Amino acid sequence: MEHWDVVVVGGGPAGAACAAAARQADPSARVLVLDRAAFPRDKVCGDGIAPEALDVLAGLGIDPDGLTDGYASVPRLRLRSPGGTTVERAMHRPASVVPRAVFDGRLLTAALSSGAELRRHTVRRLRVRPGHVEVDDVLTAGVVVGADGAESVVRRAVGVAPNRPAQLAIAIRGYAAVPAGMDGVQAILTTEQRWPAYAWSFPLGDGRANVGYGELVSGGVNRAGLLAGLARLLPGVTVDRLRAHRLPLSTGRPRQPDGRVLLAGDAASLINPLTGEGIFYAVLSGALAGAAAVGGGDAGAAYRRALRQRLGTHLTHSATASWASRWPRGMDAVFRAAADDQRVFDDVVRLGLADGRLTGRTLTTAVRRLR
Numbered sequence: 001m002e003h004w005d006v007v008v009v010g011g012g013p014a015g016a017a018c019a020a021a022a023r024q025a026d027p028s029a030r031v032l033v034l035d036r037a038a039f040p041r042d043k044v045c046g047d048g049i050a051p052e053a054l055d056v057l058a059g060l061g062i063d064p065d066g067l068t069d070g071y072a073s074v075p076r077l078r079l080r081s082p083g084g085t086t087v088e089r090a091m092h093r094p095a096s097v098v099p100r101a102v103f104d105g106r107l108l109t110a111a112l113s114s115g116a117e118l119r120r121h122t123v124r125r126l127r128v129r130p131g132h133v134e135v136d137d138v139l140t141a142g143v144v145v146g147a148d149g150a151e152s153v154v155r156r157a158v159g160v161a162p163n164r165p166a167q168l169a170i171a172i173r174g175y176a177a178v179p180a181g182m183d184g185v186q187a188i189l190t191t192e193q194r195w196p197a198y199a200w201s202f203p204l205g206d207g208r209a210n211v212g213y214g215e216l217v218s219g220g221v222n223r224a225g226l227l228a229g230l231a232r233l234l235p236g237v238t239v240d241r242l243r244a245h246r247l248p249l250s251t252g253r254p255r256q257p258d259g260r261v262l263l264a265g266d267a268a269s270l271i272n273p274l275t276g277e278g279i280f281y282a283v284l285s286g287a288l289a290g291a292a293a294v295g296g297g298d299a300g301a302a303y304r305r306a307l308r309q310r311l312g313t314h315l316t317h318s319a320t321a322s323w324a325s326r327w328p329r330g331m332d333a334v335f336r337a338a339a340d341d342q343r344v345f346d347d348v349v350r351l352g353l354a355d356g357r358l359t360g361r362t363l364t365t366a367v368r369r370l371r
Contacts, residue, residue, distance in 0.1 A: 015147035016033070077095075199234050
């Protein structure tokens with residue numbers, strides 16, 4: 001069987017970042033990306049790209065402008081709380097909106113230019129040996145990184161249980177004409193009905209928007225309920241290319257085990273529980289996994305330490321905020337505080353879309369508005 005230093009299962013943002021990072025950490029490493037799909041391919045997602053995700057990729061030598069060229073840079077974000085409080089402000093840095101069929105293909109191409117290789121293959125079985133990992137009895141790897149999404153085969157193969165229903169969301173997404181009054185604005189809209197749930201509209205810059213709606217699986221939602229939620233929060237919008245997907249939230253993320261198998265992105269349940277955002281987590285965890293993967297047998301422990309150092313505090317804060325958000329009055333107070341103070345707004349955005357924290361300023365101002 002042929003041998004590779006690092007095998008990355010999945011060529012999406014987590015996998016592409018992982019491959020680029022492994023080659024950056026060790027230019028002599030033989031890195032292979034396996035994916036069951038041919039690129040370009042669609043991926044069910046909101047298509048929003050936080051600037052912090054592009055920062056991570058720039059650190060891997062990938063040009064952010066080449067990834068977003070021709071698509072919208074969106075400077076403003078509108079938030080609506082469950083009680084109807086609306087705040088719209090300029091974000092500290094504009095976000096981008098790029099269809100995943102475009103973004104993922106461009107990112108994978110950039111990663112392969114670093115010297116990684118790509119092969120179309122559906123992974124079905126792993127065997128972890130003391131000195132390597134066997135993949136489908138056709139190749140071996142010093143380290144395997146599972147970046148194969150919410151239904152990760154790699155995660156199942158190493159015995160990591162899936163998220164429980166209360167830690168798992170489901171969303172439906174399609175494309176529509178930009179809703180009235182939302183051109184040039186990213187919008188995240190919540191409601192007290194079936195809370196916690198939200199809809200979004202992210203403009204592509206060509207008159208269309210990526211629109212969708214999601215809520216927790218534990219609420220018993222079905223396709224009809226998702227469509228009803230979308231129609232309730234974005235009335236009058238005619239949507240095409242509707243597809244649904246599951247979101248394993250970071251509140252249910254597993255402990256990264258020691259050894260030669262790593263999990264990144266959605267496969268590691270790295271989805272923000274407040275917003276459903278996952279691309280920032282994907283490229284960051286992929287980059288950390290790639291840097292650790294070239295270490296061989298110590299990769300699991302090294303990657304776990306890197307994740308804890310880089311994201312540990314943020315993940316604790318986002319989980320706490322997600323728990324607190326179950327009380328809509330608290331969410332209303334936070335949104336009123338964000339409407340009062342640009343700094344609070346920036347804190348809230350960074351917590352929901354990148355690696356921010358619950359700051360004392362946000363908590364103090366929200367308590368005042370709650371009263």
